[in-house]
Amino acid sequence: MLQGVSPPALPRRIAHLDMDAFYASVELLRYPQLKGLPVVIGGARRRADDALLQAHAGLPLSEIPVAAFPRLKEYTGRGVITTATYAARAFGVGSAMGLMKAARLCPDAILLPVDFDEYRRYSRRFKQVITEIAPVMEDRGVDEVYIDFTDVPGGQREGGRVLARLIQKSIFDATGLTCSIGVAPNKLLAKMASEFRKPNGIAIVQPEDLQTLIWPLPCRKINGVGPKTAARLAALGIETIGQLAACERAWLVEQFGASHGAWLFDAAWGRDDRPVVTESEPVSISRETTFERDLHAVRDREALGAIFTRLCEQVAEDLVRKGYAGRTIGVKLRYADFRRVTRETTLEHATADAAHIRRVAGLCLKRLDLTQRFRLLGVRVGSLQPLTATSAPGAGRISETIRPDPGVNRSDAAPKTEAITPSLF
Ligand code: TTP
Ligand code: MG
Ligand code: MG
Numbered sequence: 452m453l454q455g456v457s458p459p460a461l462p463r464r465i466a467h468l469d470m471d472a473f474y475a476s477v478e479l480l481r482y483p484q485l486k487g488l489p490v491v492i493g494g495a496r497r498r499a500d501d502a503l504l505q506a507h508a509g510l511p512l513s514e515i516p517v518a519a520f521p522r523l524k525e526y527t528g529r530g531v532i533t534t535a536t537y538a539a540r541a542f543g544v545g546s547a548m549g550l551m552k553a554a555r556l557c558p559d560a561i562l563l564p565v566d567f568d569e570y571r572r573y574s575r576r577f578k579q580v581i582t583e584i585a586p587v588m589e590d591r592g593v594d595e596v597y598i599d600f601t602d603v604p605g606g607q608r609e610g611g612r613v614l615a616r617l618i619q620k621s622i623f624d625a626t627g628l629t630c631s632i633g634v635a636p637n638k639l640l641a642k643m644a645s646e647f648r649k650p651n652g653i654a655i656v657q658p659e660d661l662q663t664l665i666w667p668l669p670c671r672k673i674n675g676v677g678p679k680t681a682a683r684l685a686a687l688g689i690e691t692i693g694q695l696a697a698c699e700r701a702w703l704v705e706q707f708g709a710s711h712g713a714w715l716f717d718a719a720w721g722r723d724d725r726p727v728v729t730e731s732e733p734v735s736i737s738r739e740t741t742f743e744r745d746l747h748a749v750r751d752r753e754a755l756g757a758i759f760t761r762l763c764e765q766v767a768e769d770l771v772r773k774g775y776a777g778r779t780i781g782v783k784l785r786y787a788d789f790r791r792v793t794r795e796t797t798l799e800h801a802t803a804d805a806a807h808i809r810r811v812a813g814l815c816l817k818r819l820d821l822t823q824r825f826r827l828l829g830v831r832v833g834s835l836q837p838l839t840a841t842s843a844p845g846a847g848r849i850s851e852t853i854r855p856d857p858g859v860n861r862s863d864a865a866p867k868t869e870a871i872t873p874s875l876f
Contacts, residue, residue, distance in 0.1 A: 464600040464611045465727060466585075466634045467641035468618065470577065471650035473594035475536045476628050477573050478563050480707075481512050482520075489539035489560035491523060494530035496552055498565050517561075523579060524558035526550050526796035531549035533565055537650055539825075568827065570594075573626055580625045584618055589727045597638050599727040610634060619653070639723035640665065642674045661721045666693030673718045680707075733800045736775065737783075737828030738765045745787040748821035755828070759816075760809055762830040767805035767844060770832060776801035776842030777832035780811040785827035786821055794818045803837050804844040 474492045495809055507515045530550045542557035553560070574593045582588050585606070587599035598618075600606030605614035611634030622630055633644025635656035636841065643665065647654035656664055670692055671681045687706065689695050694705075696719035704712035717723070740762060746755050770776060780802075781795030794815040802808060812830050836842070 461601050461607055463636055464606050464633050464634055465636065465638050465641045466598040466600050466611060466618075467638065467645040468581070468596050468598060468617060468630050468632045469645045469649075470594035470628060470630045472534055472536050472540075473573075473628075474534045474565060474570055475563075477537075477570050478537070478566075480568075480627050482563075483513050484516070485561055487538055488517070489536060489542060489544070489557050489847055490563060491532050491535045491539050491544060491550070491553060491560050492565055493532040493558075494526060494528065494562060494564055497808070520561045520563075521562045522558065523550065523554040523562050526554055526562055534601050535560070546811055562864065568739070573628065577622045577628060577630070578624050580621050581618060584621060585614065587727050587729055590730055597641065597727045600634060605756045610657060612653055615653045617652070636721070637723035638725050638727070639674065639718055640721050643672050646672075656719070663694070665721055666691060666696060666719075668692050670695055670719075673715075675714070675718065680711075681781055683707075692719050733773065733775070733835060735777065735779070735833035735835065736745070736766055736769045736773065736830050737781075737829055737831035738769070739783060739827055740760045741785075741827045742825075745824040745826045747824045758810070758828060759830070760805075762828065763809040763812055764805040766830050767803055770803040770835075771795050771838065771844065774838045775832075775835040776803040777835045778802075778829075779833035780808055780815065781831040781833065782812050782815045782819070783823045783827070783829035784816075787824045787826055789826075789865075793821055795831070797834065801834070801841055801842040803832075803838055804847070842867065 465507045475490055478490065478492060486806050499589065503515065503519060503521065504512075507519065521768060530552065532544065532546055532548045532550060532553055534546050535544045535553075539557055539560050542560070544553045544557050544560065550562070570593060578588065578596060581596060581598060585598045585600065585603045587603075589597040598783055600614055603614055603856060605611075605617060609612070615634055619632060622628060629651040631645050631649040631652045633641045633647060633654045633656065635641040635644050639654050644654040644656045647664075669681070669690060670676050673692065676684075683706075684690070684695065689698065691817075695715060698716065698719075700713065700716040703716050706712060707715060731832070736762040742758075748755060763793045778801045779795050780798065781793055783791065783793045783806065785791045786811060796811055796815055798811065
């Protein structure tokens with residue numbers, strides 16, 4: 452290549468990816484017998500679910516008969532729906548609707564409680580699949596991301612469809628979940644496009660599609676136009692994005708102020724230069740697990756020990772893969788009554804070694820009350836720094852010194868718990 456001459460920049464192709472009926476789809480992985488049925492997620496924490504599991508103890512989750520699941524019509528309370536399967540949406544049921552109202556629309560829909568831990572786990576998993584294929588990804592919440600397709604192989608082919616298909620398939624293979632993707636010249640248009648072919652669809656928007664695909668949509672579809680702005684626009688006789696685009700920029704500025712007015716005008720013309728911002732350096736890396744049933748430090752000692760070791764190994768693997776070592780090692784417990792407690796210790800030298808993390812995390816656990824049952828265990832490594840030869844797995848084990856975390860209240864390092872579980876952790 453000639454010096455000083457760089458290849459021409461490719462046209463920007465930005466994708467917005469959004470998982471389909473996310474919470475509900477994760478639940479259907481657990482209960483595949485509910486596929487295709489109207490299912491809503493919401494309401495009281497797992498009480499109904501626990502009753503269901505107890506009544507069918509010993510049976511794999513996928514074999515619990517459909518007839519045994521709680522129905523919407525049996526629900527009384529003020530809970531709201533977080534999401535609904537597409538089969539339930541056909542009855543007019545959807546996010547943020549009260550469960551009692553939804554019960555009137557679709558009394559026989561199956562009602563499942565929320566399990567955020569599980570959704571977060573799948574959220575991490577699908578995002579990891581994406582970054583392995585297309586590294587410039589912006590996290591926009593539990594079930595959606597922006598991805599810069601511009602320089603990724605396949606990102607320009609068929610307007611981005613080829614890469615979008617690969618990502619959809621890879622996510623499905625890794626998780627069993629479907630998503631919808633919009634690919635466009637920028638984030639603003641990509642966000643609208645990801646809704647065009649839901650569920651499990653791909654929509655491609657080119658600059659010349661503005662008039663046909665974007666202008667007929669209501670203004671509310673612009674990400675950033677909320678109900679208030681939409682109402683003000685409607686009062687001015689502006690319902691569609693096309694009508695907004697037909698307004699004089701100066702007039703919009705008069706009506707909505709300099710910055711908001713100009714932004715509305717640019718949005719209507721599909722203009723948006725915002726970059727895809729990849730995640731900033733992580734502050735900490737952690738892994739946690741919620742047990743199938745609440746566990747006790749003594750009675751479930753063997754199972755817990757194995758889970759704990761696995762968590763430490765996973766954190767160490769994450770650290771090495773991402774190129775970090777950390778000086779702060781912490782543990783988190785959630786007791787059966789949902790109280791959450793943490794303890795941490797700061798090391799003199801950073802580590803990414805699973806056995807080292809396990810030992811230090813074990814000491815942290817000993818400072819917690821282990822006489823009660825708990826439902827969740829987590830391990831966290833913080834104060835991250837780049838992984839070096841001395842912090843890599845296997846290094847620096849002999850000269851470690853442990854400083855107790857100054858924030859820790861020493862008086863609750865209950866000796867009685869240590870006496871009960873002298874060698875567990
Ligand atoms: P969404 O992506 O808005 O919805 P969805 O994934 O359920 O369905 P779609 O196929 O239309 O994308 O939200 C993602 C998750 O966020 C959703 O599964 C549940 C949760 N959520 C709430 O808890 N409350 C809400 O009001 C909304 C909209 C979502
Ligand atoms: Mg979604
Ligand atoms: Mg979403």
